[in-house]
Amino acid sequence: MAVLFKKPQQEQLASFFNKDILNAAQFxxxxxxxxxxxxxxxxxxxxxxKVIKDMEGKVMAALFFEPSTRTRLSFETAMLRLGGxxxxxxxxxxxxxxxxxxxxxxxxxxxxxxxxxxxxxxxNPVTGTADRAAQAALHPVINGxxxxxxxxxxxxxxxYTIMKAKGRVEGLTIAxxxxxxxxxxxxxxxxxxxxxxxxLILASPEALKMPPEIVRNLRAGGINVKEIDSLKxxxxxxxxxxxxRVQKERFPIVAEYDQVKDLFIVDQDLLREAKEGMIILxxxxxxxxxxxxxxxYPGALYFQQAHNGLFVRMxxxxxVTGSVL
Amino acid sequence: MAVLFKKPQQEQLASFFNKDILNAAQFxxxxxxxxxxxxxxxxxxxxxxKVIKDMEGKVMAALFFEPSTRTRLSFETAMLRLGGxxxxxxxxxxxxxxxxxxxxxxxxxxxxxxxxxxxxxxxNPVTGTADRAAQAALHPVINGxxxxxxxxxxxxxxxYTIMKAKGRVEGLTIAxxxxxxxxxxxxxxxxxxxxxxxxLILASPEALKMPPEIVRNLRAGGINVKEIDSLKxxxxxxxxxxxxRVQKERFPIVAEYDQVKDLFIVDQDLLREAKEGMIILxxxxxxxxxxxxxxxYPGALYFQQAHNGLFVRMxxxxxVTGSVL
Amino acid sequence: MAVLFKKPQQEQLASFFNKDILNAAQFxxxxxxxxxxxxxxxxxxxxxxKVIKDMEGKVMAALFFEPSTRTRLSFETAMLRLGGxxxxxxxxxxxxxxxxxxxxxxxxxxxxxxxxxxxxxxxNPVTGTADRAAQAALHPVINGxxxxxxxxxxxxxxxYTIMKAKGRVEGLTIAxxxxxxxxxxxxxxxxxxxxxxxxLILASPEALKMPPEIVRNLRAGGINVKEIDSLKxxxxxxxxxxxxRVQKERFPIVAEYDQVKDLFIVDQDLLREAKEGMIILxxxxxxxxxxxxxxxYPGALYFQQAHNGLFVRMxxxxxVTGSVL
Numbered sequence: 023m024a025v026l027f028k029k030p031q032q033e034q035l036a037s038f039f040n041k042d043i044l045n046a047a048q049f050x051x052x053x054x055x056x057x058x059x060x061x062x063x064x065x066x067x068x069x070x071x072k073v074i075k076d077m078e079g080k081v082m083a084a085l086f087f088e089p090s091t092r093t094r095l096s097f098e099t100a101m102l103r104l105g106g107x108x109x110x111x112x113x114x115x116x117x118x119x120x121x122x123x124x125x126x127x128x129x130x131x132x133x134x135x136x137x138x139x140x141x142x143x144x145x146n147p148v149t150g151t152a153d154r155a156a157q158a159a160l161h162p163v164i165n166g167x168x169x170x171x172x173x174x175x176x177x178x179x180x181x182y183t184i185m186k187a188k189g190r191v192e193g194l195t196i197a198x199x200x201x202x203x204x205x206x207x208x209x210x211x212x213x214x215x216x217x218x219x220x221x222l223i224l225a226s227p228e229a230l231k232m233p234p235e236i237v238r239n240l241r242a243g244g245i246n247v248k249e250i251d252s253l254k255x256x257x258x259x260x261x262x263x264x265x266x267r268v269q270k271e272r273f274p275i276v277a278e279y280d281q282v283k284d285l286f287i288v289d290q291d292l293l294r295e296a297k298e299g300m301i302i303l304x305x306x307x308x309x310x311x312x313x314x315x316x317x318x319y320p321g322a323l324y325f326q327q328a329h330n331g332l333f334v335r336m337x338x339x340x341x342v343t344g345s346v347l
Numbered sequence: 348m349a350v351l352f353k354k355p356q357q358e359q360l361a362s363f364f365n366k367d368i369l370n371a372a373q374f375x376x377x378x379x380x381x382x383x384x385x386x387x388x389x390x391x392x393x394x395x396x397k398v399i400k401d402m403e404g405k406v407m408a409a410l411f412f413e414p415s416t417r418t419r420l421s422f423e424t425a426m427l428r429l430g431g432x433x434x435x436x437x438x439x440x441x442x443x444x445x446x447x448x449x450x451x452x453x454x455x456x457x458x459x460x461x462x463x464x465x466x467x468x469x470x471n472p473v474t475g476t477a478d479r480a481a482q483a484a485l486h487p488v489i490n491g492x493x494x495x496x497x498x499x500x501x502x503x504x505x506x507y508t509i510m511k512a513k514g515r516v517e518g519l520t521i522a523x524x525x526x527x528x529x530x531x532x533x534x535x536x537x538x539x540x541x542x543x544x545x546x547l548i549l550a551s552p553e554a555l556k557m558p559p560e561i562v563r564n565l566r567a568g569g570i571n572v573k574e575i576d577s578l579k580x581x582x583x584x585x586x587x588x589x590x591x592r593v594q595k596e597r598f599p600i601v602a603e604y605d606q607v608k609d610l611f612i613v614d615q616d617l618l619r620e621a622k623e624g625m626i627i628l629x630x631x632x633x634x635x636x637x638x639x640x641x642x643x644y645p646g647a648l649y650f651q652q653a654h655n656g657l658f659v660r661m662x663x664x665x666x667v668t669g670s671v672l
Numbered sequence: 673m674a675v676l677f678k679k680p681q682q683e684q685l686a687s688f689f690n691k692d693i694l695n696a697a698q699f700x701x702x703x704x705x706x707x708x709x710x711x712x713x714x715x716x717x718x719x720x721x722k723v724i725k726d727m728e729g730k731v732m733a734a735l736f737f738e739p740s741t742r743t744r745l746s747f748e749t750a751m752l753r754l755g756g757x758x759x760x761x762x763x764x765x766x767x768x769x770x771x772x773x774x775x776x777x778x779x780x781x782x783x784x785x786x787x788x789x790x791x792x793x794x795x796n797p798v799t800g801t802a803d804r805a806a807q808a809a810l811h812p813v814i815n816g817x818x819x820x821x822x823x824x825x826x827x828x829x830x831x832y833t834i835m836k837a838k839g840r841v842e843g844l845t846i847a848x849x850x851x852x853x854x855x856x857x858x859x860x861x862x863x864x865x866x867x868x869x870x871x872l873i874l875a876s877p878e879a880l881k882m883p884p885e886i887v888r889n890l891r892a893g894g895i896n897v898k899e900i901d902s903l904k905x906x907x908x909x910x911x912x913x914x915x916x917r918v919q920k921e922r923f924p925i926v927a928e929y930d931q932v933k934d935l936f937i938v939d940q941d942l943l944r945e946a947k948e949g950m951i952i953l954x955x956x957x958x959x960x961x962x963x964x965x966x967x968x969y970p971g972a973l974y975f976q977q978a979h980n981g982l983f984v985r986m987x988x989x990x991x992v993t994g995s996v997l
Binding site for chain 1: 396397398399416417420421423424427428430595631632633634635650651653654657
């Protein structure tokens with residue numbers, strides 16, 4: 023850790039103060055470096071069993087208007103590990119915040135919560151909600167996932183995991199496999215990989231291909247993109263195998279889902295073809311797209327990846343509130 | 348702030364120790380002064396970025412048996428900003444606390460929670476629940492709103508907002524407009540204004556007039572009350588325009604709601620008639636009874652008013668638990 | 673307190689480090705003694721109004737996949753009173769954790785949460801879930817009740833309450849009355865009483881008798897067990913009257929419930945027959961099996977018993993995480 027990540031400089035830290043974290047496209051390479059270094063700094067403090075008080079006396083509002091237990095708990099833990107406190111709204115899609123159910127706009131609701139909290143994390147099924155919240159709030163707003171749109175902290179924790187495992191991101195070959203059409207994670211993630219000039223392999227069944235405009239944009243930016251429909255071929259060349267879940271709820275027709283769900287399963291057999299040192303990532307939850315037997319594979323880092331979300335979210339919370347000591 | 352609010356004296360603080368906060372009628376003017384001064388003290392500490400530990404090691408139970416995200420988050424934030432901790436029950440009306448669903452009385456449930464917490468905040472759709480809870484608990488109970496009954500901390504934050512904006516409450520002309528029949532806020536609020544001897548203008552459609560017994564009581568107490576059905580006339584004379592939402596859910600017949608909901612809308616046109624320095628308050632959430640264009644009006648203080656709830660609730664929590672340092 | 677409980681020795685404390693708390697059968701007498709002494713230590717610190725920081729910087733995950741407000745709040749308060757922080761999932765049986773609703777295994781969900789928290793408390797309607805969680809987690813797991821299975825912290829707080837009231841558990845006559853067939857509490861509890869060699873009176877209506885294999889096991893272990901169907905006879909001989917609720921939801925047929933629910937009611941009349949110093953316990957919530965008039969009986973300790981759960985859970989949380997200072 024100590025070698026890989028350096029404590030960020032004061033001016034880098036200052037550039038984040040009071041910034042909203044809304045989408046992957048907002049980051050330059052040096053911004054990501056600052057987040058990675060800050061995350062590494064906090065991971066080291068936790069490894070050293072330090073009690074951190076960087077955010078003592080501060081309050082984070084976790085507004086989850088769509089069930090996402092994992093992301094909510096990750097952000098809450100991050101804030102608590104920084105010595106801060108948390109207020110939470112965890113409603114189902116139909117229930118909403120009680121005041122907006124009464125006809126209030128999201129802007130009004132945010133203006134009120136902005137008076138309570140120092141930083142707001144919002145997740146909402148409606149694309150663009152985080153942007154509207156950021157316009158209403160004086161305090162920084164972090165997008166915890168909105169609709170089929172952006173989920174920037176997921177991409178950042180993926181980058182952090184790759185850096186820790188491979189020592190770098192530049193020059194790696196990244197294979198994204200599974201549902202590349204409906205999975206929001208990968209749409210946001212390719213922006214990060216493009217920034218690092220990675221070679222991309224996009225492996226999916228025909229029905230679940232990456233949207234063509236995203237592929238066009240990547241190629242226009244000089245990224246080497248290979249589109250294939252074979253999982254085996256992806257494994258042979260990849261440094262990073264990024265597996266995504268075929269999400270039943272994204273399919274308009276159930277039969278279409280049943281047709282493709284078993285085509286892209288990672289098991290030990292498949293891994294015999296893998297390059298030395300290949301790592302396997304997955305945003306979780308997984309259903310059956312990675313066999314349980316793979317969990318003991320040395321490069322199976324998906325649980326560590328989820329754990330890394332904690333350090334990255336600590337970094338982001340502390341950075342945007344100017345709390346890194 | 349320093350000029351307006353003085354740090355309260357020890358004996359005033361002591362008079363609150365272990366008191367329940369159940370209704371507006373329980374307060375004398377000097378009690379309100381103590382709460383206002385304590386709220387001002389905490390607001391100043393937060394402005395000065397102090398980390399407050401007055402309630403370190405103490406626990407507040409937030410029992411919200413009716414959805415009210417805003418009030419719940421306000422109380423929770425207040426406790427957390429005081430350095431205390433929070434346990435929360437936020438159930439829907441139909442779900443209730445799991446044990447009372449099994450047939451337990453509210454008194455038994457409170458007796459158990461009283462063993463965990465140092466102070467209990469309760470919101471319940473059934474009028475009188477806070478009183479019953481207060482009888483069962485050894486620790487102080489704060490009414491966070493019950494049925495069509497009382498919501499005393501709302502009234503106190505309204506007073507605090509007026510004091511901060513106008514420097515005083517005595518002698519002001521207060522116009523209460525909108526739904527004065529079903530809105531619980533205003534029934535509780537007039538008790539506070541009566542205590543200060545304010546002149547009251549009650550402006551509402553005929554179907555939503557203030558209950559006659561309340562008006563009779565006010566007049567019997569020597570309060571000057573004018574009942575009108577014109578929003579324009581209210582604005583011409585008021586120092587404080589207190590707008591309330593026409594709450595759809597309070598109407599037995601939807602058609603009745605549709606008939607009146609647009610009659611009392613505050614917009615820029617109307618504000619041309621306003622007295623210099625008039626302030627606009629609203630307990631929020633608003634739907635369309637205040638036009639968005641009004642948000643930039645200098646006297647539009649409704650979001651600041653919600654924010655003030657934090658300082659007032661900090662004051663109340665610290666006072667009843669004897670925690671003001 | 674000081675006389676009854678001594679501060680536990682370092683080697684006793686060490687024996688608990690990183691242990692899961694899954695069932696009553698796992699404890700030897702000296703383990704229980706360590707928990708009791710640690711609970712007594714924390715109760716004394718709270719009586720002395722100490723701010724405890726033994727778990728500062730640590731995080732507890734409360735995973736309640738079945739509504740149990742009381743147990744959840746007790747664990748949460750315990751962690752907060754130790755200076756620790758809490759993340760919570762409180763879902764209804766049908767809602768579940770959002771990720772398992774998408775098809776994720778409980779093991780995967782626990783592996784992720786294990787990366788956030790230092791200790792996991794789990795309650796789940798499915799018997800054996802706590803064991804599966806313990807296998808998946810590197811951090812200690814505490815069973816907060818699973819199905820018709822185990823609820824070990826309930827039994828431990830019962831023992832603590834008896835020790836405080838009677839000075840000892842050995843040699844006492846314990847009457848367990850009410851629903852001994854469906855009530856999970858008593859099945860777990862008899863293991864503790866057997867360890868202390870107590871005499872047991874099992875008083876229930878015929879339809880709600882203790883399962884015969886449990887009675888056989890107790891007798892095989894040398895425990896004196898008397899099975900009766902009269903509440904009056906139980907009261908005459910008991911040092912501890914442990915009343916359980918006839919839980920409607922455990923009966924397949926409602927008529928069967930209606931037939932027996934009023935047969936075993938403890939009231940003042942009945943208590944005239946009681947031995948001097950008899951104490952009455954109840955795991956709560958009660959419905960009508962103990963008359964309200966009994967609440968003022970000197971031996972009516974059921975609310976104190978619930979309160980004691982706080983100290984026992986503080987002890988367990990601090991012990992398994994190696995946090996007792």
